[in-house]
Amino acid sequence: MKKAHNCKLLAKREIAHGIFDFTVEAPEIAAAAQCGQFLHIECGGDVFLRRPISICDTDDNTVRFIFEIKGHGTELLAEKEPGDMINIMGPLGHGFELKPEYKKAIIIGGGIGVFPLYKLAKNIEADVFLGFRSKDRVVMEDEFSAAARSVTVGTDDGSYGYAGYIAGAAEEFIDNNGADIIFACGPLPMLKAVKNIAEARGIPCQISMEQRMGCGIGACLVCTCETGKEGMDGQVRVCKDGPVFYSTEVTLNG
Ligand SMILES: Cc1cc2nc3c(=O)[nH]c(=O)nc-3n(C[C@H](O)[C@H](O)[C@H](O)COP(=O)(O)OP(=O)(O)OC[C@H]3O[C@@H](n4cnc5c(N)ncnc54)[C@H](O)[C@@H]3O)c2cc1C
Known part of the structure; x- marks a missing residue:
């Protein structure tokens, strides 16, 4: 315990x-x-x-x-x-897996999902994409800018920075510059988009899931989600097996 x-x-x-x-x-x-x-x-x-x-x-x-x-x-x-x-x-929980061979890292965060990505941005060299609903919800831009190789901020309503969902800005960047790892945290639709972008291009992708949970230590099973991974009975516990998973390990339902 x-x-x-x-x-x-x-x-x-x-x-x-x-x-x-x-x-x-x-x-x-x-x-x-x-x-x-x-x-x-x-x-x-x-x-x-x-x-x-x-x-x-x-x-x-x-x-x-x-x-x-x-x-x-x-x-x-x-x-x-x-x-x-x-x-x-x-x-x-299990955090992000960092490997020395990752040279072209991309970090994609949406809303409150940007917070777990800051320590990561400070620890690796990455191009960072941060999405928010509107200008008044934009936070931590200066801190990420000081930590990262580059930072692109976007808003869903176009009131600040890149106009539209931030996964779109990241996709354009990846197609122009390449990537060897993607780290992401944010709302489910964003994670689904990022999973698709990564898997369509064969880029490994680690996503942090913010599932509702009870005990936090793997006992109560409130936070289970579906996995295609063998040997886990079709389920993983976000609190103990995650919150970070490779995109290929989880089914993003909902
Ligand atoms: C691993 C993990 C890390 C998290 N990190 C952060 C963080 O850094 N900053 C942050 O602001 N929040 C974070 N969250 C979400 C945060 O835990 C919830 O917002 C919080 O538990 C809500 O509690 P409450 O009592 O205020 O609201 P509740 O009364 O429990 O819920 C209020 C509303 O929020 C929704 N909600 C509750 N829990 C979640 C959740 N996990 N994900 C999405 N919606 C939820 C409910 O459906 C409900 O509509 C994280 C969640 C997880 C699982």
């Missing part, structure tokens, strides 16, 4: 309406964290189940995570103030 840690909230910032950037003191989690892993966080109050939130960044002593208010759990979490303690289990 993974240990839970009582972590002091050191910094809190609202980076867009309803999106909160938290930094907590968590040296043990920071020391063990790999790109793409997540935290399971007690939100407090009457919310019994922990909520999964990705690790956005770490340094020696701290862990940073960014979340959007979606329902009661994240609403309560957003009420925490610097100095408050937050009970956090982690790091959990």
Whole structure:
């Protein structure tokens, strides 16, 4: 069983309406964290189940995570103030697999799916594509720009940057420049598009799934999704076997 840690909230910032950037003191989690892993966080109050939130960044002593208010759990979490303690289990799950032969990496993130990709962008050389609904939802552009080889930002409604779904911008770039690995996290339609782009071109693709989950440690099976992989009884657990999978390992339903 993974240990839970009582972590002091050191910094809190609202980076867009309803999106909160938290930094907590968590040296043990920071020391063990790999790109793409997540935290399971007690939100407090009457919310019994922990909520999964990705690790956005770490340094020696701290862990940073960014979340959007979606329902009661994240609403309560957003009420925490610097100095408050937050009970956090982690790091959990399997993150992105990094291989030295990857020279032309592409990172594609959509909406809240950009957060788990930041630590990855800092750790590898990549061309990054970030998609948001509209200009007022664009976050972390400057930070990704400082970390990545190139950054293309797009909005679905065309109010900022590339106009349209960001997978389209990535597809054009890949066809002009090539790619030997794609990393992606975002809403299901985006992941489906990225899976198709990668598989049509024979490019390996690792996707991070943000499935609803219960226990976070593989016991309750709430977060299972279909897999074509042999020997797994047709199912994988996003929390324990993932959240990162090769696109060919999962069936993206829904
Ligand atoms: C591995 C993983 C990493 C995640 N990382 C982040 C992150 O870095 N930042 C972030 O903002 N969110 C992240 N999420 C999503 C986050 O966990 C949910 O938004 C949160 O649990 C909602 O809890 P709630 O109590 O506020 O809302 P609830 O009342 O539980 O749900 C409110 C609404 O959000 C929807 N919802 C709940 N959980 C999810 C989910 N997992 N995916 C999509 N929709 C959901 C529900 O269907 C409902 O419509 C991640 C999820 C997973 C599984």
